[in-house]
Amino acid sequence: MRKPIIAGNWKMNMNPTETREFVNAVKNELPGSNDVEAVIAAPALDLTTLIDTAKDSVLVPAAQDASEFDSGAYTGQISPKVLSEIGAKYAIIGHSERREYQHETDAQINAKAKALFNNNVLPIICVGETLEQREAGETEDFVATQVEGALNGLTADQVKVAVIAYEPIWAIGTGKTASSEQAQAVCAHIRATVAKLYDQDTADALRIQYGGSMKPNNVKELMAQPDIDGGLVGGASLKPDSFLELVHYKD
């Protein structure tokens, strides 16, 4: 049975004071950790504040990126080794904003996934098509290529504990959610791709999130889809009330 995982991706929002206020507002109101995994991916500069404030709560800290290198002459990068040391459980990699603005490639994202696993941090690997690709009927092939590229060389045991986030680019920050049927179809295709690359057991263990204008008013329907195991949420994760509604979607 796959445990649902609802993750807030704060992107480049929130400062340490806001982070502390947010965590204090939600930390005693979260669902039990066996029920839904509640994650916040904070900006790197807020992570230690998040981790210190969330101590003794079930809130799970995550980073929004990680370097493919543990240390060295890589100015400005975020070390997966240090993420592990400070207590980040997950790191998002391959978000479409980084693919676009930092020109990240599938090969780099794959190297980041390996570096994270070497440091016992779990990757949340983002994939998703543009509107042009969807309209050209290329979504499934394109997303399968991203999945294959990101997972290249990972073991089945690693894939079983990884998370893939399907985020159609046209649905991010636009208020335009993929319909639950559209989201389910691509998430099922991702699982079938993993089954082909590995085996059915591995595909059945892997958790797949949907991201793109997920909100309290559509979370229930999206989460009811058989291949959607969670959400990666931008805008609606920035306010404590809205985040709490999302993680309590079952109530």
Ligand SMILES: O=C(CO)COP(=O)(O)O
């Ligand atoms: O990019 C996203 C999460 O990573 C989605 O952002 P929104 O929920 O704001 O559309």
